[in-house]
Amino acid sequence: MKLSFTTIKALITITFLSFSICSFAQQKTNRQNNIFYYPDSNSVTDSYIKSQCRLDFYYPSNVKDYATIVWFHGGGITGGSKEIPRELMDKGVAVIGVGYRLSPKVKAPAYIDDAAAAVAWVFKNIEKFGGSKKLIFVSGHSAGGYLSTMITLDKQYLSKYGIDANSIAGIIPFSGQAITHFTVRQEQGIKDIQPTIDKYAPVFHVRADAPPMLLITGDKELEMLGRYEENAYFNRMMSLAGNKTTRLFELQGFDHGGMARPAFPLLLKEVARLKKEIQK
Secondary structure: OOOOHHHHHHHHHHHHHHHHHHHHHHOOEEEEEEEEOOOOHHHOOOHHHHHHOEEEEEEEOOOOOEEEEEEEOOOOOOOOOOOOOHHHOOOOOEEEEEOOOOOOOOOOOHHHHHHHHHHHHHHHHHHHHOEEEEEEEEEEEOHHHHHHHHHHHOOHHHHOOOOOHHHOOEEEEEOOOOOOOHHHHHHOOOOOOOOOOOOOOHHHHOOOOOOOEEEEEEOOOOOOOOHHHHHHHHHHHHHHOOOOOEEEEEEOOOOOOOOHHHHHHHHHHHHHHHHHHHOO
């Protein structure tokens, strides 16, 4: 029987999808919830730290040296809670959903310190569960994207734990703020439409030697305030600083909240690309 090119292409696609589905179906995973990530937990007396500073850990149990995505939730640093995005499950990677303290109960840099402590926990513990310290990626949506870039670009936060921020394999923020976060500005008495750049702005810390970074935003005409333009400026300043591994991707047709779903495949693709480069 003679098959058309279209038919052959369809059969190949179906075979590939069937193989992928079977592969994911055979994958075994574990999950541990509410792990307190600050060191010396017995000496911590602050009840808010004890309740908020916890992570959920989802990981493959039959894969060795897997990549890990540390995921920071959004919510403007005033809301939200730790989560393991469904779109990242059963993909052969570990996912760590991080809870952190929120404003106005705390002010900057408390939640940035929390983000760094969570990533430090991953570096110190991931190998015990079969993961690789060379394949730790940070990501998050909105406020979570902001936190992922702050703890990587400003090296002081991870250095407290003896970790070089350049050890992070890649940063993939979803619609994160590049200037000083609007909640930090509100804590300083500045309106959210008054942009500022200070030590709490990722763009303040541009540097040539930063880990690879893929900035993903929604449509510039639909995004929150100037979120696309902030990231475009961030991308440009990283380039001018001599960094050659920062890229910007605009998801046209998607607003601030809606851009996350189509961004997840880009995150996974970037993790796979960088993993291949690192393991050469």
